[in-house]
Amino acid sequence: MGLSCKKYFCGIPNKLPSKVISIGNLTLGGTGKTPAVIAVAQEAKKRGHNPCILTRGYKGKAKDISFVSRGEGPLLSPLEAGDEAYLMAETLKRVTIIKGKDRFKAGIAALDNAQLAIVNLQAPALFILDDGFQHWKLHRDVDVLLIDATNPFGNGKLFPEGIMREPFSAMKRAHIFVITKADMAARGAITAITGKIKQFNRDAPIFTASHKPAGLITASGEIRDLDSLRNKRIYAFSGIANPAYFQSTLTSSGGQITGARKFRDHYAYKQKDLDEMRREAQGLEIITTEKDLVKLRGLNMPDNLSALRIEFSIDNEFYDQLFRRVK
Numbered sequence: 001m002g003l004s005c006k007k008y009f010c011g012i013p014n015k016l017p018s019k020v021i022s023i024g025n026l027t028l029g030g031t032g033k034t035p036a037v038i039a040v041a042q043e044a045k046k047r048g049h050n051p052c053i054l055t056r057g058y059k060g061k062a063k064d065i066s067f068v069s070r071g072e073g074p075l076l077s078p079l080e081a082g083d084e085a086y087l088m089a090e091t092l093k094r095v096t097i098i099k100g101k102d103r104f105k106a107g108i109a110a111l112d113n114a115q116l117a118i119v120n121l122q123a124p125a126l127f128i129l130d131d132g133f134q135h136w137k138l139h140r141d142v143d144v145l146l147i148d149a150t151n152p153f154g155n156g157k158l159f160p161e162g163i164m165r166e167p168f169s170a171m172k173r174a175h176i177f178v179i180t181k182a183d184m185a186a187r188g189a190i191t192a193i194t195g196k197i198k199q200f201n202r203d204a205p206i207f208t209a210s211h212k213p214a215g216l217i218t219a220s221g222e223i224r225d226l227d228s229l230r231n232k233r234i235y236a237f238s239g240i241a242n243p244a245y246f247q248s249t250l251t252s253s254g255g256q257i258t259g260a261r262k263f264r265d266h267y268a269y270k271q272k273d274l275d276e277m278r279r280e281a282q283g284l285e286i287i288t289t290e291k292d293l294v295k296l297r298g299l300n301m302p303d304n305l306s307a308l309r310i311e312f313s314i315d316n317e318f319y320d321q322l323f324r325r326v327k
Contacts, residue, residue, distance in 0.1 A: 024143070029163075030148050030245075032310075036144075055084070056099065060099055066080070085099050088130075096113070145178070151242060152193050168199070227254070237260060239266065239292055
């Protein structure tokens with residue numbers, strides 16, 4: 001344990017001196033984790049907390065521990081930070097975001113940064129562990145487990161035969177469950193997921209959430225109303241874990257998808273990809289996700305390209321219970 005780690009040591013290995021909320025999945029991607037992390041950080045600010053997000057920065061090329069944001073926008077490129085970490089840095093103000101494989105050491109770096117007063121920030125009083133359900137190297141006070149209502153468990157098998165990161169029995173570790181994208185699933189599906197959860201964890205509260213479209217953002221950063229999609233023929237593309245959900249959200253918002261491309265999750269776009277899609281779209285408006293839009297920075301983007309903005313929406317009781325646990 002280094003000098004800084006000793007200074008903050010709390011008597012429990014890998015326990016930071018501030019409360020830690022973990023937000024994670026039981027499956028590989030697609031649960032809407034990034035909007036959930038953003039929403040929890042925003043609500044934490046509203047309730048007087050000073051949150052700091054600890055993220056792996058999946059696919060980000062920056063090595064070791066790196067500040068993605070000190071609260072004033074991205075300090076790294078999407079390639080260095082990873083698309084999800086960069087999107088959080090673009091969206092959240094006055095929230096420190098730091099990436100590193102070892103999230104305990106990343107938390108210590110955030111505390112040291114505040115102590116050195118590199119910027120006018122208070123020391124983090126609350127850490128939000130992004131994608132942390134399987135991150136054993138950091139003690140957490142609350143584990144929030146997200147389950148995608150539109151594809152909760154795949155075939156129920158562990159990766160690589162299925163999409164499960166851990167067996168169902170791992171659900172016993174969760175303190176709070178959130179069934180995401182519940183607005184896109186039938187009531188019977190929600191009941192079935194709830195029943196599965198209760199097989200392994202009868203005590204944790206279960207909430208449902210939706211990921212609501214909140215508008216469009218252009219390549220230049222202009223915000224447009226969602227009504228501009230109504231009855232309009234569009235070309236859609238994405239490189240995410242659940243492209244079907246993205247496309248169904250577009251159609252439920254009034255758009256008519258007449259052309260589409262699907263890329264693998266976290267796909268690194270090249271100029272030739274954009275040029276091909278521009279030709280395929282034949283003048284139609286091109287819509288992608290916010291996570292994909294950040295990966296297009298530095299490329300020559302079509303003027304008619306926009307990204308769908310998504311917001312995490314959940315009953316206020318979820319936040320009441322969550323923040324009651326980290327008082």
